[in-house]
Amino acid sequence: MKELRLPYDEDALLSLEAGDEVLLYGKLYVGRDQVHKRLAEAIAKGEKLPFSFTGQGIYYMGPSPAPEGCVIGAAGPTTSARMDxxxxxxxxxxxxxxxxxxxxSAEVSEACRKWHAVYLYAYGGCGALYSQCILSSRVVAFPELGPEALLELTVDSFPAFCMIDASGRHFEKARDIPFDACFSL
Amino acid sequence: MNLALRIRSELEKAVRILPPDCESLIRKAYEKEVSPYGRTVLKNIILNIDKARASSVPLCQDCGMFWCLVRLPAGRCVDVSMIEKAVNEGALAAAESAFYRRSVVAEPVFSRQNTNTNLPVVIHWEMNTSDELEIDFLLKGFGSENCSQVRMLRPTDGEDGVIDAVVDMVSQAGGKPCPPMFLGVGIGGTMDKAALLSKKALLRQAGKSHPDERYAGLEKELFRRINALDIGPGGLGGVFSCLSVAIETFPTHIAGLPVALSVNCWADRKAHIAIRGDEL
Known part of the structure; x- marks a missing residue:
């Protein structure tokens, strides 16, 4: 199990390898479909972005409302392919x-290879689990997007898995799975 | 009996607690999974199930769009508009009290303005064969719904054509819908009927076979072929890409063979309400 402190330093990010389990600690930004559309529009118009990408990551997520006494509601990942x-x-x-x-997509893998970027998989559907890994949450931009607003989180022991590492390498599935052993449950 | 209150209470539970049939298949899959990555995913899923049950936080932030099938009691006079009102009131109240994310937009293309209520509910109506009023809900998450599809096969494509089509649709879904998946397959009718049947198939107790042994065999074969795709839990590879395949059928036209697939993620959230005719 590796650990990554955020904002990350370059060496720590580069040391992650496809197939590693990783725990995240520190500041993590949150944006999904509409935020991506707006960031792309801002870049096209040459406008200033609401936060600097330097040392920071984006988590694809839109939380459910926080029950009383909680920092945030369910807060698991959404499907990355829509951000491709x-x-x-x-x-x-x-x-x-x-x-x-x-x-x-192949284009994202290629961009990871070219620019040494990393894609971490977060455990899909595990909203309650991730809720408990979040120490604080605040809206940074686009509050009108409601559950899709751009957030800044502080996370602690946030479990993830390195799917594409900074050399563009994709994790390899386990080999020799005896599929025929499981005809039924 | 207050129907809206009954619906509210079931939907408050459904967003945090999986039906026992689904949870037990997930736990069995964890015991049987051989891929280490797949086991890690299932371990976290089970941890998540336990945490949601013990807290007031939903299982998943995508609390879905309310999908509902109302089966009206045979041979009884009921006020359908009252039922529709109760469905919407119950759903609205649960969305408030159980902290559902507001995930519904009022209009799909232009403004995409959030309704902030999770309404409207997608409601389908049909006649029941018994004199019970039955109301079934799915909390239809869209990571999985985006992987659902309908295909219009040739009438001569037969069993192999159906298998190839479904396996191809699941293969396209891959790791996107939060596998291991629960799959509903609708075969026959018209394009829309097949789609509805595929949702109805998801209502069946997970793991229970079709009563017609030919279709039970087809479900088994699909289960085997899909789980040989090596999508695996979370898409990280492994034995369990799906946990159940349920088929529903309907007569169809001589010129066609519609096949629809509804994909549900592992968080197969459902609610069922049945009211005896004499209690109505």
Whole structure:
């Protein structure tokens, strides 16, 4: 199990290897579909972005409301593939760390290789689990997007898995799985 | 009996606690999974199930869009508008009290303005074969719903055509819908009927076979072929890409063979309410 403190330092990010289990600690930004669309529009217009990509990662997530006494509600990852059209542009502009669930496009893998960016898989559907790894949450931009607003989180022992590392290498599935052993449950 | 209150209470529970049939398949899969990555994913899923049960936080932040099938009691006169009102009131109240994320937008293309209520509920109506009023809900998450599909096969494509189509649709879904998946397959009818059947198939107790042994065999074969795809839990590879395949069928036209697939993530959240005719 590796640990990554955020904001990350370059060497720590580069030391992650595809297939590693990773725990995240520190500041993590949150944005999903509409935030990506707006970041891409801001870049196209040459506008200032709401936060600097340097040392920071984006977690693809939109939380449920916080029950009383909780910092945040369920807070698991959303499907990364929907961010694929925007990610290469953000990577080109300095983004080096993405956290979400599911596979990425060939273009995102290639951008990771070229710019030494990392894609971490967070455990899909585990909203209650991630809720308890979040120490604070505040809206940084686009509050009108409601559950899709751009957030800044402080996370602690946030479990993830390195799917694509900074050399663009994709994790390899385990070999020799005896599929025929499981015809039924 | 206050129907809206009954619905509210079931939906408050459904967003945090999995039905026992689904949870038990997940736990069995954890015992049987051989891929170390797959086991790690299932371990975290089980941890998440336990945490949600012990807290007031939903299992998943995508609390879904309310999907509902109302089966009206045969041979009884009921006020359908009252039922529709109770469904919407119960859903609205649960979304408030059980901290559902507001995930519904009022209009799909232009403004995409959030309704802030999780309403409207997608409601389907049909006649029941018994004199019970039955109301089934799915909390339809969209990571998985985005992987659902309908295909119109040729009438001569037969069993192999159905298998190839479903396996291909699941293969396209890959790791996107939070596997291990629960799969509903609708075969026959028209395009829309097949889609509805695929949702109805998800209502069946997970792991229970179709009563017609030919279709039970088809479910088994699909289960085997899909789990040989090596999608695995979380898409990280392994034996369990899906945990159950349920088929529902309907007569169809001589010129066609519609096949629909509804994909549910491992968080197969459902609610069932049944009211006897004499209690209505």
């Amino acid at each position: 059209p925007y990610s290469p542009l953000l990577i080109e502009r300095g983004l080096r760390l993405m956290v979400g669930k599911g596979p990425r």
